Amino acid sequence: MNEKKAVIGIDGGGTHTRVLVCDTDGNALAYVERGSASFHKDERAAQNVREAIREALSQAGCAAGQAIGLAAGIAGYDQPSDLDWIRPSTELPGLACPKWHVNDAVSAHAGALLGEPGIVVIAGTGSIIVGVTLDGEVVRNYDFHHYAASAARFLAYDAVYETLAGNADESDAELVQSMLGHWNVRSLSELGDVAKRGFHPDRRERDKHFGDFAPILTRAAEQGSSTARRVCDRAILQTKVGIELIAPSLGGGDIPVAFIGSVANSPYFYRTLRAQLDKSGNNGRFAVAEPAFPPVVGSVLLAMKHLGLPIGEAFLDNIRNGADYSA
Numbered sequence: 001m002n003e004k005k006a007v008i009g010i011d012g013g014g015t016h017t018r019v020l021v022c023d024t025d026g027n028a029l030a031y032v033e034r035g036s037a038s039f040h041k042d043e044r045a046a047q048n049v050r051e052a053i054r055e056a057l058s059q060a061g062c063a064a065g066q067a068i069g070l071a072a073g074i075a076g077y078d079q080p081s082d083l084d085w086i087r088p089s090t091e092l093p094g095l096a097c098p099k100w101h102v103n104d105a106v107s108a109h110a111g112a113l114l115g116e117p118g119i120v121v122i123a124g125t126g127s128i129i130v131g132v133t134l135d136g137e138v139v140r141n142y143d144f145h146h147y148a149a150s151a152a153r154f155l156a157y158d159a160v161y162e163t164l165a166g167n168a169d170e171s172d173a174e175l176v177q178s179m180l181g182h183w184n185v186r187s188l189s190e191l192g193d194v195a196k197r198g199f200h201p202d203r204r205e206r207d208k209h210f211g212d213f214a215p216i217l218t219r220a221a222e223q224g225s226s227t228a229r230r231v232c233d234r235a236i237l238q239t240k241v242g243i244e245l246i247a248p249s250l251g252g253g254d255i256p257v258a259f260i261g262s263v264a265n266s267p268y269f270y271r272t273l274r275a276q277l278d279k280s281g282n283n284g285r286f287a288v289a290e291p292a293f294p295p296v297v298g299s300v301l302l303a304m305k306h307l308g309l310p311i312g313e314a315f316l317d318n319i320r321n322g323a324d325y326s327a
Contacts, residue, residue, distance in 0.1 A: 003066075004023040004024070004029075004062075004066070005023065005024055005066055005067075005068045006021050006022070006023060006029065006057070006060060006062045006066045006067045006068065007021070007022050007023070007024060007067070007068060007069050007070075007300055007303050007304060007307070007309075008020070008021055008053065008056070008057075008067050008069070008070040008071075008097075008300075008303065009021075009022070009070075009071055009072075009107075009296050009297065009298070009299030009300030009301075009302070009303060010037070010049065010052075010053070010070070010071065010072035010073065010074075010090070010107075010296065010299050011073055011104060011107055011108075011294065011295040011296035011298070011299055012037025012038065012045075012049055012072055012073060012074040012075060012089070012104060013036070013037060013038070013075050013104055013124070013125055013126070013295075014036055014037075014038045014040075014041045014075045014076070014124075014125030014126045015035075015036055015041070015124070015125045015211075016033050016034070016035065016036070016037075017033065017034045017035060017036065017037040017048050017049050017052045018031070018032070018033050018052075018294075018295075018296040019031070019032045019033075019034075019049075019052040019053055019055075019056040019296070020056070020296045020297065020299070020300055021056045021057060021059075021060040021062065021067075022300050022319060022322070024068075024304075024309055025314070025315060025318055026311075026314070026315035026316065026317070026318030026319040026322070027318050027319075027322060028318075028319060028322025029059075029060035029061070029062065030055075030056040030057070030058075030059035030060035031056070031296075032052045032055045032056040032059065033052070034048045034049070034051055034052040034055075035048040036048060036075075037049050037072075037074050037075060037089065038074065038075040038076040038126075039076065039085045040075075040076045040204075041075070041076075041125070041204060041207075041208070042204065043204075045085075045089065046085065046088045046089040048089075049072070049089035049090065050089060050090075050091070050092055053070075053090065053092060053095070054092060063094065064092055064093065064094030064095040064096075065094050065095075065096070067095055067097040068097050068098075068307060069097050069098050069099075069100075069303040069304075069306060069307045070090060070095070070097055070098070070099045070100070070303060071099075071100045071101075071102070071107070071299040071300070071302040071303035071306065072086075072089070072090055072099065072100070072101050072102070072107075072299060073102050073103065073104035073105070073106055073107025073108065073295055073298065073299050073302075074086050074089070074101060074102070074103065074104055075103075075104045075125070075126050076126075077101060077102065077103045077104070078103065078142065083101060086101050087099075087101065098306065098307070100302060100303065100306050102302065103128070103130075103140075104122075104126075104295060105120060105122050105128045105129075105130040105140065106130065106138060106298075106302070107295040107296070107298040107299040107302060108120050108122055108130075108260045108291075108295040108298055109130055109131075109132055109138075109258075109298065110295075110298035110299070110301050110302050111291065111292065111293035111294055111295050111296070111297045111298025111299075111301065112258035112260060112289070112291035112292060112293070112295075112298065113132070113256060113258060113289065113291075113292065114292050114293075114301070115132070115136075115301070115305070116132075116256070117131075117132055117133055117134050117250055117255075117256075118131065118132065118250070118255060118256035118257065118258065118289065119131040119243055119246055119247070119250070119255060119256070119257045119258075119286075120257070120258045120259075120260055120291075121239055121242075121243065121257060121258070121259050121260065121261075121264050121273075122260045122261050122264065123148070123150035123151060123152075123235070123239065123259075123260075123261045123262075123263040123264035123269070124151070124152060124260070124261025124262045124263055124264065125151060125152055125153075125211060125261075125262075126151050127147070127148055127149065127150045127151040127154070127261075127263075128140060128141065128142065129141040129148060129239065129242040129243055129246060130246075131246040131247075131249060131250055131255075133249055133250055133251075134250070134251065137249070139246050139249040139250075140246075141242035141245055141246060144245050146241070146242055146245055147238075148235060148238035148239040148241070148242045149234075149235055149238060150235035150236075150238065150239050150263055150264070150269075151211075151263070152210075152211040152214030152215075152262065152263055153207045153208075153210040153211040153214065154235070155214050155217055155218070155231050155232065155235060155263065156210040156211065156213040156214050156217055157210055158231045158234065158235075159175070159179070159213075159217050159227055159228060159231045160179065160191070160195070160210075160213075162227050162230065162231060163175075163176060163179060163188065163191075163227060164188065164191065164192055164195060167227060167230075168226075168227050169226055169227075171224055171225050171226045171227075172220075172225045172226060172227045172228070174220065174223070174225070175216070175217070175220040175225045175227060175228055176188070178213075178216045178220070179191070179213070179216075182209075182212070182213050182216065183199075183209075214262070214263060215262065215266075217231065217232075218232065218262075218263060218266035218267075218268060218269060219266070221266070221268035221269070222266070222267045222268040228268075229268065232268055232269050232272065233272065235263075235269070236269060236272050236273045236276065237276075239273060240273065240276050240277065240281075243257060243277070243286065244281050244282070244283045244284075247281070247283035247284040247286075248283050248284075250284070252283060252284040253284055253285065254284070254285050254286075254287055255284045255285065255286050255287070256286075256287050256288075256289040257277060257286050257287065257288055257289060258288070258289045258290070258291045259273070259288070259291075260291060260294075260295065274288050293319070293320070297319055300319065
């Protein structure tokens with residue numbers, strides 16, 4: 001059995017749970033992916049996370065008692081009461097180390113910008129915009145009661161409604177055919193009947209089915225579909241507003257912005273939002289930054305920071321070269 005002390009980082013997203021086990025030198029000992037970590041997306045979320053931790057420790061050759069710290073970024077952690085469903089997900093026999101639970105955007109920021117001031121845009125299964133100030137204060141667009149409807153399912157809902165409202169044109173022919181196939185109907189009339197019945201009685205299943213359509217939509221935007229572009233453009237505008245809301249908290253000036261998630265990094269969305277940010281705004285100048293690490297590494301870095309352990313260039317080099325982490 002591996003005798004090294006272990007640090008556990010968790011990126012608990014709405015679609016996937018990613019667990020990385022490292023030693024205190026940054027050497028990756030194990031990396032595991034499982035299903036959703038959010039109770040709002042999957043009623044088995046806590047079990048998914050526990051199974052991922054258990055499997056990662058097993059692959060690392062570590063006993064639970066060798067873990068000296070665990071940091072978990074969990075999608076859907078927005079208020080203290082959420083800990084009621086979050087804490088059980090990291091409770092395993094023998095895993096008695098200190099544990100820190102944060103919103104998954106905090107882990108994403110820690111990985112992308114290495115704790116430096118800046119803004120991270122997350123748009124994938126979920127959507128949030130988060131900034132960290134020079135003093136370490138976390139500022140979210142949620143704090144302003146602002147929400148950018150750029151999550152995958154919202155783009156898909158918007159596209160379906162636009163299509164059913166009769167707003168599709170010739171450029172949308174392929175998108176419409178894909179839409180009909182996704183909902184297993186033969187015509188827009190049949191899709192309208194499905195819509196009138198609420199698509200699916202279970203909200204989790206309904207949202208998941210819409211979310212699964214988003215890659216088709218973002219690809220259609222890149223290929224010139226006017227409906228897909230209109231939907232993406234609305235989400236991009238809302239995202240830019242969220243970024244500009246947060247910017248004054250960072251003091252203005254030159255502000256790095258990193259993109260995380262399947263929607264944010266889809267070609268049309270990325271290119272268009274980047275072009276918008278290249279234009280100096282009223283609240284600062286923005287420079288799109290390539291994320292240094294994915295969120296799961298961000299969680300490891302948070303755990304190291306809380307433990308008071310050094311994170312030097314050697315540590316970062318080791319963790320960079322240790323595994324093929326999914327973003």
